[in-house]
Amino acid sequence: MSTEIPSSPVRGRPRCFDLEEALDRSLLLFWEKGFQNTSLDEIAEAVGVKKPSLYAAFGDKEMLFRKVLQRYSGKLSEPVQVLDRYSNIREAIDAFIELGIAGGCSEGHPRGCLLASAFADSTLLPPNLAKEIKALVNQADQAVAQRLKKAVRDGQLPADFDVKGTAKFLITLMHGVALRLRAGESRAELRRTKKAALRCLGCEDEEISRKAAKVKRRLNRRSQRRTFLQKQTKVNPHLL
Amino acid sequence: MSTEIPSSPVRGRPRCFDLEEALDRSLLLFWEKGFQNTSLDEIAEAVGVKKPSLYAAFGDKEMLFRKVLQRYSGKLSEPVQVLDRYSNIREAIDAFIELGIAGGCSEGHPRGCLLASAFADSTLLPPNLAKEIKALVNQADQAVAQRLKKAVRDGQLPADFDVKGTAKFLITLMHGVALRLRAGESRAELRRTKKAALRCLGCEDEEISRKAAKVKRRLNRRSQRRTFLQKQTKVNPHLL
DNA sequence: CCATTTATTTACCGGTCAGTATAGAATACG
DNA sequence: CGTATTCTATACTGACCGGTAAATAAATGG
Numbered sequence: 001m002s003t004e005i006p007s008s009p010v011r012g013r014p015r016c017f018d019l020e021e022a023l024d025r026s027l028l029l030f031w032e033k034g035f036q037n038t039s040l041d042e043i044a045e046a047v048g049v050k051k052p053s054l055y056a057a058f059g060d061k062e063m064l065f066r067k068v069l070q071r072y073s074g075k076l077s078e079p080v081q082v083l084d085r086y087s088n089i090r091e092a093i094d095a096f097i098e099l100g101i102a103g104g105c106s107e108g109h110p111r112g113c114l115l116a117s118a119f120a121d122s123t124l125l126p127p128n129l130a131k132e133i134k135a136l137v138n139q140a141d142q143a144v145a146q147r148l149k150k151a152v153r154d155g156q157l158p159a160d161f162d163v164k165g166t167a168k169f170l171i172t173l174m175h176g177v178a179l180r181l182r183a184g185e186s187r188a189e190l191r192r193t194k195k196a197a198l199r200c201l202g203c204e205d206e207e208i209s210r211k212a213a214k215v216k217r218r219l220n221r222r223s224q225r226r227t228f229l230q231k232q233t234k235v236n237p238h239l240l
Numbered sequence: 241m242s243t244e245i246p247s248s249p250v251r252g253r254p255r256c257f258d259l260e261e262a263l264d265r266s267l268l269l270f271w272e273k274g275f276q277n278t279s280l281d282e283i284a285e286a287v288g289v290k291k292p293s294l295y296a297a298f299g300d301k302e303m304l305f306r307k308v309l310q311r312y313s314g315k316l317s318e319p320v321q322v323l324d325r326y327s328n329i330r331e332a333i334d335a336f337i338e339l340g341i342a343g344g345c346s347e348g349h350p351r352g353c354l355l356a357s358a359f360a361d362s363t364l365l366p367p368n369l370a371k372e373i374k375a376l377v378n379q380a381d382q383a384v385a386q387r388l389k390k391a392v393r394d395g396q397l398p399a400d401f402d403v404k405g406t407a408k409f410l411i412t413l414m415h416g417v418a419l420r421l422r423a424g425e426s427r428a429e430l431r432r433t434k435k436a437a438l439r440c441l442g443c444e445d446e447e448i449s450r451k452a453a454k455v456k457r458r459l460n461r462r463s464q465r466r467t468f469l470q471k472q473t474k475v476n477p478h479l480l
Numbered sequence: 481c482c483a484t485t486t487a488t489t490t491a492c493c494g495g496t497c498a499g500t501a502t503a504g505a506a507t508a509c510g
Numbered sequence: 511c512g513t514a515t516t517c518t519a520t521a522c523t524g525a526c527c528g529g530t531a532a533a534t535a536a537a538t539g540g
Binding site for chain 3: 010011012013014015016049050051052053056057
């Protein structure tokens with residue numbers, strides 16, 4: 001992952017800690033306690049180094065958090081990537097939500113979502129940081145919107161489907177879910193919201209979905225090329 | 241609103257500021273900057289008094305925030321109360337979302353929702369405060385669940401409708417909406433999520449809803465007493 | 481061995497904040 | 511009037527935090 005070649009024998013005293021590992025430890029602390037409530041002394045102690053070393057390596061606190069955010073957005077891309085792993089839009093969104101929930105309550109890191117928490121108090125953060133956080137949230141909106149747009153092209157969603165609104169809806173819901181996971185609610189509790197959320201795609205619910213879809217099609221004659229539920233339904237193990 | 245009778249001539253020096261007004265000013269500051277980032281010096285200045293007066297009147301910072309929370313939950317009950325103002329469940333939830341969005345971006349107070357923001361970093365707050373915040377969120381869940389349960393009794397929702405899950409879904413979504421409003425997103429942008437959210441009630445979408453409902457009813461023969469869309473549709477001015 | 485370069489550490493500064501001790505001001509009672 | 515009572519303001523403490531200056535340590539190049 002390191003972008004520079006470690007060769008080219010550097011001149012001065014070598015760094016006594018690993019930059020990536022330092023970012024990881026910072027990530028965990030910022031995730032757990034947020035930007036404002038994580039002190040650089042804390043981070044320094046977690047990294048096993050003194051404060052000025054951090055300043056020398058990363059700049060000030062804001063710059064460090066910036067880099068941590070970029071690092072986190074890597075982890076965060078998993079639920080987004082899973083969107084393209086299912087050709088059926090319903091399965092894709094299902095897996096997206098499922099993976100989002102799982103990521104917010106798995107072991108080895110704090111609960112919830114660093115980005116969602118940072119977004120929650122983005123108004124209290126340095127303006128540039130806030131801007132970056134909003135940009136990342138926007139990216140998430142866009143990613144979901146892209147997937148929905150593809151589903152419209154495929155005919156899995158009606159031509160007049162509100163792609164942007166639904167994408168924003170899904171990310172917004174996941175932010176709320178992240179807050180609840182962070183507050184200690186169980187995964188099982190949160191999964192109950194998934195079924196309700198999936199209805200945003202239309203009423204293909206359980207086994208009546210196909211027949212209801214047919215009725216809908218008969219009623220709206222305007223939009224011709226509509227093929228609800230293309231039925232390629234590979235097994236969905238929900239990934240976790 | 242004052243619970244005590246202002247008679248019974250008190251003995252010592254009279255208080256030189258109004259308790260309720262002080263709570264209101266504290267509310268605005270806590271709403272804007274959160275619990276941790278609002279200093280008592282700030283509040284004291286906003287109230288027009290010095291710090292020790294606040295301590296004498298309200299106890300410590302945590303107690304003050306407690307009282308502010310209670311005060312806020314009064315304001316917050318508006319979207320909940322509107323749930324019972326519409327006998328049609330779809331209209332009720334529509335108005336609930338609409339009023340929630342409006343309340344999160346109206347003038348005269350900070351954007352977003354104090355409770356949602358407090359909930360977001362409840363893990364960073366004193367444990368008793370966190371507990372109280374979670375209790376208030378739970379109350380919101382319960383209120384929506386009550387309204388949905390009534391709709392099931394009325395036959396407006398199927399008997400096997402997941403009342404608890406959908407209630408949690410709706411409040412969770414509104415938390416996400418509050419975060420986005422606070423981050424500066426426009427009311428118009430957020431309203432686009434409403435249509436997607438309303439589908440959680442089933443697929444009564446636009447004008448095809450009634451006919452689709454009939455089909456559904458034909459398919460599920462088990463649950464007899466079901467009357468989708470009781471059609472009493474009073475005009476819904478969306479309240480703001 | 482010496483100079484240069486880079487990293488690390490110790491020690492500090494200025495600021496903010498929650499909370500308090502103490503003294504003074506304003507009221508009621510008698 | 512004086513006394514008790516209740517509130518208010520001044521002034522402080524102790525802790526924490528972001529950031530930095532200056533000295534020191536560890537490497538390379540010659």
